[in-house]
Amino acid sequence: MAKKIAKNEPLFVKSKVREYIKSHDCNTSAGVLDGDTLNDYIIWYLDKAIGRAKANGRKTVKARDL
Numbered sequence: 001m002a003k004k005i006a007k008n009e010p011l012f013v014k015s016k017v018r019e020y021i022k023s024h025d026c027n028t029s030a031g032v033l034d035g036d037t038l039n040d041y042i043i044w045y046l047d048k049a050i051g052r053a054k055a056n057g058r059k060t061v062k063a064r065d066l
Contacts, residue, residue, distance in 0.1 A: 007039075007040075007043060008036065009037070009039075010039050011039055011042045011043065011046075011060060012038060012039065012042060014033045017032070017038070018033065043052045045066070046061075048065075049061050049065035049066050050065075052065040
């Protein structure tokens with residue numbers, strides 16, 4: 001059984017986010033990586049996809065649910 005992930009546990013790799021932003025010639029403020037905003041958005045987006053999958057009678061979240 002999969003472990004439950006706490007809402008405050010990051011679902012992204014900080015170094016990869018920083019690298020992506022840097023590749024677009026921008027800098028990253030600490031608030032982007034250390035705040036809850038990015039993580040909350042990811043969780044919101046995944047929750048919508050989970051809801052769509054369940055509404056379609058599936059337990060598998062597919063790319064089309066995103």
